[in-house]
Amino acid sequence: MKIYAVAKKIQAGIQKAAVVDFHKAFVGEEKFHITIIVMHLSNEEEVKKAAESLEKCVPPILERTSGQCVVIDFEGLSSFDGGRVLFASLKATEGLDHLHYIADEVTNQMRNNGIVSTDRPDKEFNPHLTLMKCEGELFRKGIRKVEKRLYEHYVNEVFGAQTINSIQLCNMDKKRADGYYFVEHEVFFNK
Numbered sequence: 001m002k003i004y005a006v007a008k009k010i011q012a013g014i015q016k017a018a019v020v021d022f023h024k025a026f027v028g029e030e031k032f033h034i035t036i037i038v039m040h041l042s043n044e045e046e047v048k049k050a051a052e053s054l055e056k057c058v059p060p061i062l063e064r065t066s067g068q069c070v071v072i073d074f075e076g077l078s079s080f081d082g083g084r085v086l087f088a089s090l091k092a093t094e095g096l097d098h099l100h101y102i103a104d105e106v107t108n109q110m111r112n113n114g115i116v117s118t119d120r121p122d123k124e125f126n127p128h129l130t131l132m133k134c135e136g137e138l139f140r141k142g143i144r145k146v147e148k149r150l151y152e153h154y155v156n157e158v159f160g161a162q163t164i165n166s167i168q169l170c171n172m173d174k175k176r177a178d179g180y181y182f183v184e185h186e187v188f189f190n191k
Contacts, residue, residue, distance in 0.1 A: 002160035003074055004029040007088065007131050010077065010157065014086075014132070014150045020143055025132040030179035034072075034127045036103045036167065037110060037117050046115065050169055051185035053109040057167065060105055061189040069190045070098045074129055074159035083145030084135070087128035088159050099127055099164070102189075106167065129159070165190040 011026045041047050073096075076089040090096050103125045107117065134144055166188045174182035 003088070003129070003162060004032070006157060006159045007032075007129075010131060010151065010154045013154065014146065017150050018146075020138075020141075022132060022134075022138075022146065024136065025134050025138055025146070027130050027132060028179065031181070032129055033168075033170070033181070034099070034129065034164075036106050036125070036127075038119050039110065039115055040118050041115070047169070047184050049113045050110060050115050053113040053115060054106065054167055054169055054185060054187045056109045056113075057102070057105045058187050058189050061102055064101050065098055065189065067190060069163045069165040070102070071095045071161050071163050072099055072127075073161045075157070077131075077151055077154045077157055078128075079146070079148075079151075080126075081145075083148065084133065085130060086132045086146055086151060087130045088157075090127050095164075096127070100125060102167065103127070 007027075007029070011022075015022050015026075039050065041050055071093075073091040073093055074088040075091040077086065078089050079086045090099070110117070132146060134146060138144075166186050168181075168183045169185040170181035171184050172181055176182055
């Protein structure tokens with residue numbers, strides 16, 4: 001996968017140029033995902049309602065995409081939280097437009113079914129692929145960000161394209177054997 005190879009190249013370049021060990025901050029391929037909505041589901045009934053909401057998203061998404069997979073292009077490197085999170089950006093394409101539509105549809109269906117986002121109400125949907133995040137042990141050591149000088153020559157990097165054909169309801173507290181989040185429910189929106 002080209003995206004992962006480019007991500008690994010950037011992570012290796014950052015680590016080589018850094019004086020601190022960032023290995024625990026790097027996100028591995030097994031955890032690559034795009035977050036659409038974050039919510040707290042406190043019991044199985046709420047998980048079931050969220051799964052039902054995802055099912056309701058499929059017909060309008062199929063109509064919007066004509067039953068085709070959505071292809072998004074990762075290009076560019078940026079950060080938020082003052083450099084705490086480093087991520088691959090998405091290029092403005094029809095695929096990104098579809099992804100915004102999907103995010104709106106998911107958020108609206110969840111809200112209509114009584115499931116509310118725990119994101120800040122003023123937070124705009126900003127799809128991205130996280131490559132590294134300074135937290136945990138690094139934070140305790142006083143390392144709160146990656147300095148821009150460590151990644152600035154990668155800011156225009158082309159990562160490649162990714163096809164999206166499903167939405168997953170992931171449990172952030174449970175992990176699968178491969179390291180990815182436990183998938184409570186998944187819906188597919190391609191024919």
